[in-house]
Amino acid sequence: xxVYIYSLFHRKARVKVILLFxxxxxxxxxxxxxxxxxxxxxxxxxxxxxxxxxxxLQVGGVYLFIQIVGAGMEAIAKGLAGSLQADIAFxxxxxxxxxxxxxKISAIKESNLxxxxxxxxxxxECISQNLIQPYVDAIHSILSFLFGLYFMLKINCMLTLLIxxxxxxSSFMIKYVTGKSSENLTKQRESMNELWKVFHEGIYGFLPxxxxxxxxxxxxxxKENGEKLRHIQIQQGVLESKVLFWTxxxxxxxxxxxxxxxxxxxxxxxxxxxxxxxxxxYNHMLTDPLLNLLKINQNIVKVNVSFQRIQVILxxxxxxxxxxxxxxxEVQLNCISQSIKDRxxxxxxxxxxxxxxSLAIFGETxxxxxxxxNLIVGILSPEKGTINYRYQGxxxxxxxxxxxxxxxxxxxxxxxxxxxxxxxxxLSDENFKQILKICELEEVYKNHLEAIGENGSKLSGGERKRxxxxxxLADQKADIFIFDELSSSLDSDTxxxxxxxxxxxxxxxxxxxxxxxxxxxxxxxxxxxxxxxxYF
Numbered sequence: 056x057x058v059y060i061y062s063l064f065h066r067k068a069r070v071k072v073i074l075l076f077x078x079x080x081x082x083x084x085x086x087x088x089x090x091x092x093x094x095x096x097x098x099x100x101x102x103x104x105x106x107x108x109x110x111x112l113q114v115g116g117v118y119l120f121i122q123i124v125g126a127g128m129e130a131i132a133k134g135l136a137g138s139l140q141a142d143i144a145f146x147x148x149x150x151x152x153x154x155x156x157x158x159k160i161s162a163i164k165e166s167n168l169x170x171x172x173x174x175x176x177x178x179x180e181c182i183s184q185n186l187i188q189p190y191v192d193a194i195h196s197i198l199s200f201l202f203g204l205y206f207m208l209k210i211n212c213m214l215t216l217l218i219x220x221x222x223x224x225s226s227f228m229i230k231y232v233t234g235k236s237s238e239n240l241t242k243q244r245e246s247m248n249e250l251w252k253v254f255h256e257g258i259y260g261f262l263p264x265x266x267x268x269x270x271x272x273x274x275x276x277x278k279e280n281g282e283k284l285r286h287i288q289i290q291q292g293v294l295e296s297k298v299l300f301w302t303x304x305x306x307x308x309x310x311x312x313x314x315x316x317x318x319x320x321x322x323x324x325x326x327x328x329x330x331x332x333x334x335x336x337y338n339h340m341l342t343d344p345l346l347n348l349l350k351i352n353q354n355i356v357k358v359n360v361s362f363q364r365i366q367v368i369l370x371x372x373x374x375x376x377x378x379x380x381x382x383x384x385e386v387q388l389n390c391i392s393q394s395i396k397d398r399x400x401x402x403x404x405x406x407x408x409x410x411x412x413s414l415a416i417f418g419e420t421x422x423x424x425x426x427x428x429n430l431i432v433g434i435l436s437p438e439k440g441t442i443n444y445r446y447q448g449x450x451x452x453x454x455x456x457x458x459x460x461x462x463x464x465x466x467x468x469x470x471x472x473x474x475x476x477x478x479x480x481x482l483s484d485e486n487f488k489q490i491l492k493i494c495e496l497e498e499v500y501k502n503h504l505e506a507i508g509e510n511g512s513k514l515s516g517g518e519r520k521r522x523x524x525x526x527x528l529a530d531q532k533a534d535i536f537i538f539d540e541l542s543s544s545l546d547s548d549t550x551x552x553x554x555x556x557x558x559x560x561x562x563x564x565x566x567x568x569x570x571x572x573x574x575x576x577x578x579x580x581x582x583x584x585x586x587x588x589x590y591f
Contacts, residue, residue, distance in 0.1 A: 078128045082132055091209070092117060147179055158368075210334060214313065250284050381453030382451070382534060384445065386409075387443040411565070413558060414567045416570070417585070418584060478526040479531060479532075487529075495521060521545075
């Protein structure tokens with residue numbers, strides 16, 4: 056984890072860290088040194104002489120100056136901490152996204168995408184809010200305690216040794232209660248995650264819930280999770296009340312004991328009036344830092360938990376060293392065997408596809424159609440056998456250019472143009488218009504010049520499907536085009552008009568159609584049917 060944190064700090068950030076520490080150090084000294092000045096001012100004030108007026112004003116001026124410096128250093132430190140946190144959060148997001156782009160697609164597909172997405176968002180947010188400030192606060196508390204201990208000892212060792220154990224007893228008592236609170240916070244976070252997941256799925260799936268009259272059952276599920284969370288939150292409230300009770304009781308008891316003891320010492324001339332005043336005003340320098348460290352520890356624990364979850368994502372299997380793209384005109388599958396969840400999909404499958412070619416793959420749901428496409432693309436590696444690529448009769452050892460339209464491809468909350476350009480950022484206006492025409496999106500484009508909503512929520516099912524197709528066709532460098540269930544969400548006439556236009560546009564390429572519409576076989580050059588673990 057420390058290696059990952061260090062990687063987030065670039066050179067300028069490390070300079071900011073040094074400045075932050077310096078400002079914090081000066082701020083702490085400026086915060087605790089006035090205890091000596093207060094002692095001096097009060098002791099001067101009790102001297103019945105006009106000769107001390109100048110001295111009082113002089114010490115008072117120093118006191119005011121130091122307080123202003125301290126406030127300024129704290130403000131600068133807070134600004135630096137905020138700047139560092141924003142910078143680190145941004146770098147963490149970039150690193151996570153880059154790590155995901157290098158992660159094997161098969162590993163991502165095996166993960167729960169809903170939980171993965173929500174976890175990444177929450178954990179990066181937690182890090183962005185708590186990565187720097189809790190550690191700055193911890194350093195501030197430790198330094199405050201050390202300097203406070205030094206100055207208190209200078210006033211009176213006996214009072215200091217009295218304050219310290221009282222503060223430690225208070226801290227340990229509160230730590231015990233907050234330990235229970237910390238355990239409960241973990242349970243609360245887990246329950247909140249479960250409730251969030253149910254709520255999140257309910258929002259996205261409200262249509263099937265409503266259409267299938269599943270509302271009452273789903274509400275019961277939400278209530279069950281909500282009641283569980285409510286019970287934990289009530290427990291948390293009780294624990295926090297105990298923390299408040301012990302904090303106030305022990306703090307006020309400490310003040311009372313110190314006041315009585317210090318007053319007795321004053322009567323015996325072992326502590327000056329100024330020393331008594333300073334101790335009463337600044338006794339919290341020994342107790343507050345200890346209490347603050349306990350509170351800070353909770354935030355640090357949250358950050359560590361978030362880092363652990365992020366580390367799991369960072370440790371997902373990565374793609375091997377990037378292989379350059381290459382031109383191909385032939386794909387060979389040799390003796391491919393593949394299974395999913397102990398179910399054999401293919402056994403010694405041999406397939407040769409040479410451009411120009413159009414291949415249709417038919418089969419029941421779960422028969423292995425998409426798995427075969429994923430093997431060709433390289434998303435999956437064959438358990439047995441090899442997949443080779445050729446160009447002009449020669450074997451090539453790079454990555455083929457493949458444009459793959461998956462069934463539920465994500466659409467971004469951006470314009471239609473920008474969504475299509477994800478397939479080809481350099482798409483020309485002429486080719487863009489051609490693709491709009493082929494995909495019958497011209498009117499849709501005119502009606503939706505602005506962003507199309509999250510995952511294309513402003514579009515109909517058929518419009519979304521045609522936009523996915525347009526993005527796939529935009530990748531003009533591709534030698535292989537794979538279309539997974541192109542006919543879904545399209546009526547038969549629209550589908551075949553678009554199908555024939557696609558065939559005409561890509562007539563010199565390899566086209567692979569994963570389909571349930573058997574009428575397609577009349578218009579392709581070859582067909583594979585997968586039925587009952589056999590293929591023909």
